[in-house]
Structures are given as C-alpha cells and as structure tokens.
Amino acid sequence: MLCGGMRESREDTVCLRGLSSWVIEAVVGFFYTGQLGLSWARVWELTDALHQFQLKGALSLCTDFLQGGMDESTCLDVLVLAETFGLVLLGQAAEEYVLTHFRLVSAEEKFKDIPFVLLDRLLDKDSLCVDREIVVFRAVVSWVEEEPKERLPFLSSLLSHVRLPLFTSSEVQEALRCKLLYRSSKTRAALETLQRLAKGEKVGSGRKPRSPNQASVLVLVGGDAVDDDFMKRVPIRSLWYAQQFHRGPGLMRNIEWKLLTKIPEPPRFRHAVCLFNNKLYILGGRKYYGSLDVLKSQLPDMLCPRDYFAAVCLDAKVFVLGGNYDDSQYTDDVQFYSPEKNTWRSARPLAAAVCGHAAAVLDRQIYVSGGCDSYHHCSSLLWTYHPSRGCFPRSPMSVGGGRAGHVMLAVGGRLVVAGGVQPLRVGFGDQLLCEVYDPACDSWSSFPALPRPHLSPGGTVLDGRLYVVGGSSANTARDTKWVYCYDPKKECWENLGAMPHPYTDLAVCALPLPNTTR
CATH class of the missing domain: 3.30.710.10 (Potassium Channel Kv1.1; Chain A)
Structure with a gap:
C-alpha cells in the first residue's frame, strides 16, 4: 500500500x-x-x-x-x-x-435474535439434539412471538421442520393451545396434523426421530465404596454414565445408569481425569490404601506418583498440579503431558506444596484454589498459574478459614467452588457454603449452599449446569450417594437422584458418546 x-x-x-x-x-x-x-x-x-x-x-x-x-x-x-x-x-x-446444546441455547434471550435463514437451516438437521420434539416447537413459537408481525409469515416454513407425529398426547394438546397456529392460513397443514393426532389417528411423519452423532453425558470414573457386606472399603474400576434422568411426582428424582466400561487394572481412586480431543485421560490416584499404592497414570508414567491432586487441559497439554506423594510428603511439582509427543515434562512448581486443592481453566488461564499444606493447614488462597512463570496470588476465598477436598468449576466467565471441608478449632468439618469468583473484579460473592456435604466429590459442567457428585461427610464419615445439579436459571441446587453406589474419591466428567454407544 x-x-x-x-x-x-x-x-x-x-x-x-x-x-x-x-x-x-x-x-x-x-x-x-x-x-x-x-x-x-x-x-x-x-x-x-x-x-x-x-x-x-x-x-x-x-x-x-x-x-x-x-x-x-x-x-x-x-x-x-x-x-x-x-x-x-x-x-x-x-x-x-x-x-x-439446542435446548439450552433456545432458552437464551439471544436465540430470539437469530436470523430466519440460519434458524430454518438448524431446525432441519437430523443432528439437532433434543430429548423431545416439543422442545423444537417451543423454540419456534418463542422466536415468532418476539416479533409476531414480521415473523408470522415464516411460521409455516419453520413448523415444517418440527416432527409433529413424535409428540406425546399431552404435547399435542399443548401445541393445539398455541394461538399463533390460528393466525395464519399457511399453518393449516400443521394444525390439521395436530388435530388428527389428537383424535388418535396415525399420521405418517416422513421424518425419522432426530439422531445426533453424539451428545455429552455425565460419567463417573472409579472411586471407592464400602462393599456389599459393609465390612471394608473397595477401590472401583467401573465407568458409569447417566443414560436418563427421570423426574417423578413431587420432588422424586432418579437416574438410569449404564455401565460404560472398566478402567484397566489396577482400580483407581483419589485420581483425576481430563478430556482432550474426545479422549479421556485417567491420571494418578491410588490402587489401595497403603503409602506405596499411589499411582502415576494410565499414560507413560508421570515423573512422580500422586493422589489428591488437580489436573487441567490447556494449549493441547494435560497439566497435573501438586498432590500427595506417599501419605507423608506433599508436592509443589507440576508436570505436563503432550499427547502429540506422548511425553511428560516438568513445568514451574506451585508456590507451595499442596494437597486436596482444586484447579480449573477460565479464559485460557489456570486457577488453583485451597487445599492443605504439609502441616495440614487448610488454605483459602486462590492463584493463577503459568507453566513458565509460576503462581500469582488473587483475592482469597472469603467463606470460612479455608477449603480443601472441594471442586472448582468454570461457567459463565466465573469460577464456582463447592463442597469440601473447612478448618475448625479441632480438626475439620463439612463445608456446605459455596462461593463464586469474578476474575474481572478479582472478588468473591455468595452462591447458594449445597444441601448435603460433599468431601472429595466429582465435579463437572454439562450443558451449562454444574454437577457435584458423591464424596463423603467429614462430620459423619458416611459416603454420599447423591448427584446435585445447579441450574443457573433457577439459581438453586437440585437433587437429581443417586449414583449406582455411594462413591467417594471419584472423578467425574462430561464425555461425548456416539449415539450407537448410548
């Protein structure tokens, strides 16, 4: 120029x-x-x-x-x-x-601003992932109702993508109550189809149920539990996934679990998992309860064994941070695994040796929170960690005198810490209170408390919702069998039901599974 x-x-x-x-x-x-x-x-x-x-x-x-x-x-x-x-x-x-994630996306305000051409294309996809076809109908109605005068002419075209014969009888009645259907002569075909379905007539759809290539499911990985005779604790090799969440009358909930596979020997608990390129990496942990039973990984061996540590994925690498070495030594060691090279390398250590902490990635930065030091002092610190520059302190957690054995989950541009224990005058007690960190303000604020204790639980984010799963209670020494989910729209924790067994020291992830597997 x-x-x-x-x-x-x-x-x-x-x-x-x-x-x-x-x-x-x-x-x-x-x-x-x-x-x-x-x-x-x-x-x-x-x-x-x-x-x-x-x-x-x-x-x-x-x-x-x-x-x-x-x-x-x-x-x-x-x-x-x-x-x-x-x-x-x-x-x-x-x-x-x-x-x-169509169900969640269509519930957002921004969905109402989507251009017609784009919406028309998306609704025609077989890979549109919805558990019920009525979700697609509701999305169409909400989009048209945003600007009814301008968008009503598009209604018939959009309804042509809704697979009406897949509706249940109650969903047919819901659709027939929609006033928009009676405001345009172009929707007569859809209206007549619904009326025939309401009479119990069979209507050929010409369209198969949607079959997305894959969708993420909640997966439980390993852990330990009390055996069926209540005589001893047993490490677990099982990977279970939630095939279906059922909502019964009132507050009743239950989960339909299915066995996915088993971890190769040995079993694992107090371990960590990472998901990278749709591959599940199982890291560290232990196979039994002795000081020599701490493990390295299911990959080429880490440079040192560890349990009660944290693991995250960033920049095509898997990072493991801190943890317990042999029940007497905690470590500040950080290593990263490169799947491309199939090798482990050391990174800058943490600011202190720590165990029972949590880590998460937000806006391409690694955050590390809480944990216990080698003197069993519970920490309230929050750090950002850089592989070549080390740790940098951020505003410490504000609830209690510290937190360990908890989870930290990134959602909506913020970090939520939940579960674990807090220090008491003598020993530790369950921490039900949660809090949320805003990196833009470097500040913490309150968050709805967990209904039950979760010490060393699994935690993950699935479809924009936070899941805290299993663990135990420091106060009662009993394992927790419940799965709790936080819905940002309802601003509360919901009990979704029980795990196959009350597992603690487990790992949890949101794993994409092909439709054929599910």
Whole structure:
C-alpha cells in the first residue's frame, strides 16, 4: 500500500477508519510479542479488525479463544461471526455446539435474535439434539412471538421442520393451545396434523426421530465404596454414565445408569481425569490404601506418583498440579503431558506444596484454589498459574478459614467452588457454603449452599449446569450417594437422584458418546 501506486503512497497521513485506538495498540503489540490480550468483551472487535487486515496468526488466536470458550449464551454470536467472515472451521464448531446444546441455547434471550435463514437451516438437521420434539416447537413459537408481525409469515416454513407425529398426547394438546397456529392460513397443514393426532389417528411423519452423532453425558470414573457386606472399603474400576434422568411426582428424582466400561487394572481412586480431543485421560490416584499404592497414570508414567491432586487441559497439554506423594510428603511439582509427543515434562512448581486443592481453566488461564499444606493447614488462597512463570496470588476465598477436598468449576466467565471441608478449632468439618469468583473484579460473592456435604466429590459442567457428585461427610464419615445439579436459571441446587453406589474419591466428567454407544 505504501510502496506501490496506491493513493496512500502519496499521502502524509493514512487514516485507519472504524478502528478503536486499543485495537491498533493490540495489533501492534502482537507484531512485537506474538501475544493478544483476549476477553469476551474485546474478541469481537479484534476479530473484525484482524480479518480486515488479513493477519492470520493473530486471527487464529481469536478463533481458538472463541471456539474454546463457547457456551449457550455466546455460541450463536460465534456462529454468525464465523459465517460473516467465512471462518469455516469456527463455523462448523459453533454450529455443532448449537445443535448439541439446542435446548439450552433456545432458552437464551439471544436465540430470539437469530436470523430466519440460519434458524430454518438448524431446525432441519437430523443432528439437532433434543430429548423431545416439543422442545423444537417451543423454540419456534418463542422466536415468532418476539416479533409476531414480521415473523408470522415464516411460521409455516419453520413448523415444517418440527416432527409433529413424535409428540406425546399431552404435547399435542399443548401445541393445539398455541394461538399463533390460528393466525395464519399457511399453518393449516400443521394444525390439521395436530388435530388428527389428537383424535388418535396415525399420521405418517416422513421424518425419522432426530439422531445426533453424539451428545455429552455425565460419567463417573472409579472411586471407592464400602462393599456389599459393609465390612471394608473397595477401590472401583467401573465407568458409569447417566443414560436418563427421570423426574417423578413431587420432588422424586432418579437416574438410569449404564455401565460404560472398566478402567484397566489396577482400580483407581483419589485420581483425576481430563478430556482432550474426545479422549479421556485417567491420571494418578491410588490402587489401595497403603503409602506405596499411589499411582502415576494410565499414560507413560508421570515423573512422580500422586493422589489428591488437580489436573487441567490447556494449549493441547494435560497439566497435573501438586498432590500427595506417599501419605507423608506433599508436592509443589507440576508436570505436563503432550499427547502429540506422548511425553511428560516438568513445568514451574506451585508456590507451595499442596494437597486436596482444586484447579480449573477460565479464559485460557489456570486457577488453583485451597487445599492443605504439609502441616495440614487448610488454605483459602486462590492463584493463577503459568507453566513458565509460576503462581500469582488473587483475592482469597472469603467463606470460612479455608477449603480443601472441594471442586472448582468454570461457567459463565466465573469460577464456582463447592463442597469440601473447612478448618475448625479441632480438626475439620463439612463445608456446605459455596462461593463464586469474578476474575474481572478479582472478588468473591455468595452462591447458594449445597444441601448435603460433599468431601472429595466429582465435579463437572454439562450443558451449562454444574454437577457435584458423591464424596463423603467429614462430620459423619458416611459416603454420599447423591448427584446435585445447579441450574443457573433457577439459581438453586437440585437433587437429581443417586449414583449406582455411594462413591467417594471419584472423578467425574462430561464425555461425548456416539449415539450407537448410548
């Protein structure tokens, strides 16, 4: 532009119009450092500018950020952006996320702003993941009701994608009560189909039930439990997954579990799991209760065994942080596994040896919370950890005098800590109170308390909901069999039912399973 025959080569000043000064600063900074400071507030404008200037290296950082941090409130924006700029791989990932989590996505306010052409395309997909077809009908109705005058002409086209013969009798009656169906002559075919179904007539759908390629399910990995004779504790090799959540009358709930597979010998408890590229990595833990029973991994061996540690995935690597070495030594050691090279390497150690802590990744940063030191003092500290620079303190947890044996889960741009124990004057007691950390403000705030104690539980995020599973009680020494789920929309914990057995020291994950497996 400056050296050729373009107009800018003859001007003293070249104006870069439509760009904020901070965008220019970020781009120039990238030239010198190879780094971009990204957040959900900044990534949209940066992506626009980087696409305009064809800076592929920096643009790839933005697309990785968008793809890795998508949730039900952002996936539609990511999909629209990807299609606007022709970012094919990002668009495919965003569309897959929308299809897989359609029930949650369609409940978001942003769903009502989706363009008709895009909605029409999504509803036609066999891979649209819904447990009941009425979910699709409700989504169509809510979209049209947002702007009824402008959108009513599109209703018949959208309803053509709804597989009405799959409705139950009560769902047919619900659809017949929808006033929108009676406001347009174009919806007569759908209305007549519903009326025939209401009379019990068989209606050929011409469309099969939707069959998504895969959907994530709640999976229990290992742990230990009391045997059937209540005589001793037994380490577990089983992997169970929740095939169906059932809602009975009143508050009654139960879960239909199915055995997925078994961990190769030996069994595992006090271990950790990570999911990377749809592969489940099982790390460390122990096979029995002696000091020499602490394990390394099911991969090439870690450089040292450990249990009661934390593990996370970041930048195509699996990190293991701290933990117990042999029941007498805690470690500050951090190692990372590269699946591509199939090797372990050491990283910068933690600020202190710690055991029973928790870790999570939020906005491409590793956070480490709580745990106990080698003197069995319970910590309330929160750190950010960088593999080459080590730990940096953040605002400490505010509830109790510390927390250990808990879970920390990232959802909605924040970190929730739940479960575990707190220090008492003598020993430890159950911690039911939870709290949430906002990295933008570096501050903690209250969060609904757990109804029951969960010491050393499993924890994961599935479809935008937090799950805390199993564990035990420090106060009663009894194992916990319950699965609790926090729904952000209802702002409360719900008891979904019991595990196959009361497991503690287990690991939990949200694992994508093919439809044929489920």
